[in-house]
Amino acid sequence: MAYLSLKEINKSYGSKVVFHHQDFSFSKNEIVFFVGKNGVGKTTLMEIIVGLNQIDEGEIILDKRELKVPYDLSSREKFSFLPTEDQLIDFLTARENLSYFAEIYRIKKYQDKIGDLIKDYQFSDQEGKLIKGYSKGMKRRLSLALIDLINSPIIVLDEPSLGLDIY
Structure with a gap:
Protein backbone atom coordinates (compact mmCIF):
# COMPACT_ATOMS: atom_id res chain seq x y z
CA MET A 1 0.00 0.00 0.00
CA ALA A 2 1.25 3.47 -0.85
CA TYR A 3 2.40 5.77 1.94
CA LEU A 4 2.33 8.81 -0.34
CA SER A 5 0.13 9.12 -3.43
CA LEU A 6 -0.47 11.81 -6.00
CA LYS A 7 -3.68 11.06 -7.85
CA GLU A 8 -4.85 12.55 -11.11
CA ILE A 9 -2.64 15.61 -10.66
CA ASN A 10 -2.63 18.44 -13.13
CA LYS A 11 -0.02 21.18 -13.16
CA SER A 12 0.47 23.88 -15.76
CA TYR A 13 2.45 27.07 -16.07
CA GLY A 14 0.36 29.19 -18.41
CA SER A 15 -0.07 27.17 -21.58
CA LYS A 16 2.74 24.72 -20.69
CA VAL A 17 1.27 21.52 -19.26
CA VAL A 18 3.68 19.78 -16.91
CA PHE A 19 1.38 17.05 -15.57
CA HIS A 20 -1.96 15.98 -17.01
CA HIS A 21 -3.93 13.47 -14.91
CA GLN A 22 -0.72 11.86 -13.64
CA ASP A 23 -0.58 9.35 -10.78
CA PHE A 24 2.45 8.68 -8.58
CA SER A 25 2.67 6.46 -5.52
CA PHE A 26 5.48 5.76 -3.09
CA SER A 27 5.78 3.10 -0.40
CA LYS A 28 7.58 3.38 2.92
CA ASN A 29 11.30 2.62 2.73
CA GLU A 30 11.26 2.98 -1.05
CA ILE A 31 14.04 4.75 -2.89
CA VAL A 32 12.89 6.48 -6.07
CA PHE A 33 14.90 8.33 -8.71
CA PHE A 34 13.40 10.78 -11.18
CA VAL A 35 15.28 10.68 -14.46
CA GLY A 36 14.53 12.78 -17.50
CA LYS A 37 15.55 15.68 -19.68
CA ASN A 38 15.71 19.24 -18.40
CA GLY A 39 12.30 20.87 -18.20
CA VAL A 40 10.13 17.73 -17.97
CA GLY A 41 8.95 18.47 -14.41
CA LYS A 42 11.27 16.56 -12.05
CA THR A 43 11.86 19.53 -9.75
CA THR A 44 8.22 20.60 -10.03
CA LEU A 45 7.16 17.12 -8.91
CA MET A 46 9.52 17.24 -5.93
CA GLU A 47 8.24 20.69 -4.96
CA ILE A 48 4.65 19.41 -5.21
CA ILE A 49 5.48 16.42 -3.01
CA VAL A 50 6.95 18.57 -0.21
CA GLY A 51 4.24 21.23 -0.46
CA LEU A 52 6.25 24.05 -2.01
CA ASN A 53 4.27 24.04 -5.25
CA GLN A 54 0.53 23.68 -5.60
CA ILE A 55 -1.21 21.39 -8.05
CA ASP A 56 -3.98 22.77 -10.22
CA GLU A 57 -6.13 19.67 -9.73
CA GLY A 58 -5.86 16.26 -8.11
CA GLU A 59 -5.10 14.84 -4.70
CA ILE A 60 -2.02 14.37 -2.56
CA ILE A 61 -2.51 11.67 0.06
CA LEU A 62 -0.03 10.98 2.84
CA ASP A 63 -0.68 7.98 5.06
CA LYS A 64 -4.40 7.91 4.10
CA ARG A 65 -4.84 11.66 4.74
CA GLU A 66 -5.35 14.23 2.00
CA LEU A 67 -2.89 17.13 2.07
CA LYS A 68 -3.65 20.69 1.04
CA VAL A 69 -1.05 23.41 0.49
CA PRO A 70 0.05 24.83 2.80
CA TYR A 71 0.58 21.55 4.66
CA ASP A 72 -0.18 21.57 8.37
CA LEU A 73 2.72 21.24 10.82
CA SER A 74 2.27 17.51 11.44
CA SER A 75 2.43 16.88 7.68
CA ARG A 76 5.39 19.23 7.09
CA GLU A 77 7.37 17.35 9.74
CA LYS A 78 7.22 14.25 7.56
CA PHE A 79 9.34 15.85 4.80
CA SER A 80 12.94 16.93 4.35
CA PHE A 81 13.84 18.65 1.09
CA LEU A 82 17.24 19.42 -0.36
CA PRO A 83 16.72 21.83 -3.27
CA THR A 84 19.37 22.43 -5.92
CA GLU A 85 20.28 25.71 -4.23
CA ASP A 86 21.57 25.33 -0.70
CA GLN A 87 19.65 27.12 2.07
CA LEU A 88 22.61 27.60 4.41
CA ILE A 89 23.43 30.88 6.14
CA ASP A 90 26.76 32.24 4.88
CA PHE A 91 27.69 34.14 8.03
CA LEU A 92 27.46 31.12 10.33
CA THR A 93 29.81 28.17 10.80
Whole structure:
Protein backbone atom coordinates (compact mmCIF):
# COMPACT_ATOMS: atom_id res chain seq x y z
CA MET A 1 0.00 0.00 0.00
CA ALA A 2 1.25 3.47 -0.85
CA TYR A 3 2.40 5.77 1.94
CA LEU A 4 2.33 8.81 -0.34
CA SER A 5 0.13 9.12 -3.43
CA LEU A 6 -0.47 11.81 -6.00
CA LYS A 7 -3.68 11.06 -7.85
CA GLU A 8 -4.85 12.55 -11.11
CA ILE A 9 -2.64 15.61 -10.66
CA ASN A 10 -2.63 18.44 -13.13
CA LYS A 11 -0.02 21.18 -13.16
CA SER A 12 0.47 23.88 -15.76
CA TYR A 13 2.45 27.07 -16.07
CA GLY A 14 0.36 29.19 -18.41
CA SER A 15 -0.07 27.17 -21.58
CA LYS A 16 2.74 24.72 -20.69
CA VAL A 17 1.27 21.52 -19.26
CA VAL A 18 3.68 19.78 -16.91
CA PHE A 19 1.38 17.05 -15.57
CA HIS A 20 -1.96 15.98 -17.01
CA HIS A 21 -3.93 13.47 -14.91
CA GLN A 22 -0.72 11.86 -13.64
CA ASP A 23 -0.58 9.35 -10.78
CA PHE A 24 2.45 8.68 -8.58
CA SER A 25 2.67 6.46 -5.52
CA PHE A 26 5.48 5.76 -3.09
CA SER A 27 5.78 3.10 -0.40
CA LYS A 28 7.58 3.38 2.92
CA ASN A 29 11.30 2.62 2.73
CA GLU A 30 11.26 2.98 -1.05
CA ILE A 31 14.04 4.75 -2.89
CA VAL A 32 12.89 6.48 -6.07
CA PHE A 33 14.90 8.33 -8.71
CA PHE A 34 13.40 10.78 -11.18
CA VAL A 35 15.28 10.68 -14.46
CA GLY A 36 14.53 12.78 -17.50
CA LYS A 37 15.55 15.68 -19.68
CA ASN A 38 15.71 19.24 -18.40
CA GLY A 39 12.30 20.87 -18.20
CA VAL A 40 10.13 17.73 -17.97
CA GLY A 41 8.95 18.47 -14.41
CA LYS A 42 11.27 16.56 -12.05
CA THR A 43 11.86 19.53 -9.75
CA THR A 44 8.22 20.60 -10.03
CA LEU A 45 7.16 17.12 -8.91
CA MET A 46 9.52 17.24 -5.93
CA GLU A 47 8.24 20.69 -4.96
CA ILE A 48 4.65 19.41 -5.21
CA ILE A 49 5.48 16.42 -3.01
CA VAL A 50 6.95 18.57 -0.21
CA GLY A 51 4.24 21.23 -0.46
CA LEU A 52 6.25 24.05 -2.01
CA ASN A 53 4.27 24.04 -5.25
CA GLN A 54 0.53 23.68 -5.60
CA ILE A 55 -1.21 21.39 -8.05
CA ASP A 56 -3.98 22.77 -10.22
CA GLU A 57 -6.13 19.67 -9.73
CA GLY A 58 -5.86 16.26 -8.11
CA GLU A 59 -5.10 14.84 -4.70
CA ILE A 60 -2.02 14.37 -2.56
CA ILE A 61 -2.51 11.67 0.06
CA LEU A 62 -0.03 10.98 2.84
CA ASP A 63 -0.68 7.98 5.06
CA LYS A 64 -4.40 7.91 4.10
CA ARG A 65 -4.84 11.66 4.74
CA GLU A 66 -5.35 14.23 2.00
CA LEU A 67 -2.89 17.13 2.07
CA LYS A 68 -3.65 20.69 1.04
CA VAL A 69 -1.05 23.41 0.49
CA PRO A 70 0.05 24.83 2.80
CA TYR A 71 0.58 21.55 4.66
CA ASP A 72 -0.18 21.57 8.37
CA LEU A 73 2.72 21.24 10.82
CA SER A 74 2.27 17.51 11.44
CA SER A 75 2.43 16.88 7.68
CA ARG A 76 5.39 19.23 7.09
CA GLU A 77 7.37 17.35 9.74
CA LYS A 78 7.22 14.25 7.56
CA PHE A 79 9.34 15.85 4.80
CA SER A 80 12.94 16.93 4.35
CA PHE A 81 13.84 18.65 1.09
CA LEU A 82 17.24 19.42 -0.36
CA PRO A 83 16.72 21.83 -3.27
CA THR A 84 19.37 22.43 -5.92
CA GLU A 85 20.28 25.71 -4.23
CA ASP A 86 21.57 25.33 -0.70
CA GLN A 87 19.65 27.12 2.07
CA LEU A 88 22.61 27.60 4.41
CA ILE A 89 23.43 30.88 6.14
CA ASP A 90 26.76 32.24 4.88
CA PHE A 91 27.69 34.14 8.03
CA LEU A 92 27.46 31.12 10.33
CA THR A 93 29.81 28.17 10.80
CA ALA A 94 28.83 24.56 10.01
CA ARG A 95 27.97 23.90 13.67
CA GLU A 96 26.01 27.15 13.92
CA ASN A 97 24.04 26.33 10.75
CA LEU A 98 23.17 22.88 12.05
CA SER A 99 22.19 24.33 15.44
CA TYR A 100 20.08 27.03 13.80
CA PHE A 101 18.12 24.51 11.75
CA ALA A 102 17.84 22.13 14.72
CA GLU A 103 16.08 24.93 16.59
CA ILE A 104 13.77 25.67 13.64
CA TYR A 105 12.88 21.99 13.33
CA ARG A 106 12.51 21.69 17.12
CA ILE A 107 14.97 18.82 17.36
CA LYS A 108 15.50 17.86 20.98
CA LYS A 109 18.97 17.27 22.46
CA TYR A 110 20.70 17.95 19.15
CA GLN A 111 24.17 19.02 20.36
CA ASP A 112 25.63 15.50 20.52
CA LYS A 113 24.15 14.59 17.15
CA ILE A 114 25.61 17.77 15.62
CA GLY A 115 29.02 16.85 17.02
CA ASP A 116 28.73 13.43 15.38
CA LEU A 117 27.63 14.97 12.06
CA ILE A 118 30.54 17.45 12.10
CA LYS A 119 32.89 14.48 12.50
CA ASP A 120 31.07 12.09 10.11
CA TYR A 121 30.77 14.68 7.34
CA GLN A 122 34.39 15.76 7.90
CA PHE A 123 33.93 19.36 9.03
CA SER A 124 36.11 19.07 12.17
CA ASP A 125 38.98 20.93 10.52
CA GLN A 126 36.60 23.74 9.43
CA GLU A 127 35.09 24.44 12.89
CA GLY A 128 35.76 28.19 12.94
CA LYS A 129 35.25 28.87 9.23
CA LEU A 130 32.15 30.69 8.00
CA ILE A 131 30.05 29.01 5.29
CA LYS A 132 30.70 31.90 2.91
CA GLY A 133 34.26 30.58 2.59
CA TYR A 134 33.18 27.03 1.72
CA SER A 135 33.34 25.56 -1.76
CA LYS A 136 30.08 24.57 -3.46
CA GLY A 137 30.86 20.93 -2.71
CA MET A 138 31.45 21.62 0.97
CA LYS A 139 28.15 23.50 1.17
CA ARG A 140 26.39 20.58 -0.48
CA ARG A 141 27.95 18.14 1.97
CA LEU A 142 26.80 20.32 4.88
CA SER A 143 23.30 20.42 3.40
CA LEU A 144 23.29 16.62 3.33
CA ALA A 145 24.38 16.62 6.98
CA LEU A 146 21.42 18.90 7.68
CA ILE A 147 19.04 16.41 6.03
CA ASP A 148 20.62 13.71 8.18
CA LEU A 149 20.02 15.84 11.29
CA ILE A 150 16.35 16.46 10.46
CA ASN A 151 15.78 12.73 9.87
CA SER A 152 12.27 12.93 8.39
CA PRO A 153 10.46 9.84 7.11
CA ILE A 154 10.32 11.29 3.57
CA ILE A 155 13.54 12.71 2.16
CA VAL A 156 13.43 14.47 -1.19
CA LEU A 157 16.79 15.35 -2.76
CA ASP A 158 16.95 17.45 -5.94
CA GLU A 159 20.27 16.73 -7.64
CA PRO A 160 21.98 15.74 -4.37
CA SER A 161 25.40 15.20 -5.91
CA LEU A 162 25.45 18.60 -7.66
CA GLY A 163 28.91 20.03 -6.96
CA LEU A 164 29.61 17.39 -4.34
CA ASP A 165 33.29 16.76 -3.76
CA ILE A 166 34.61 13.24 -3.23
CA TYR A 167 36.24 13.00 0.18
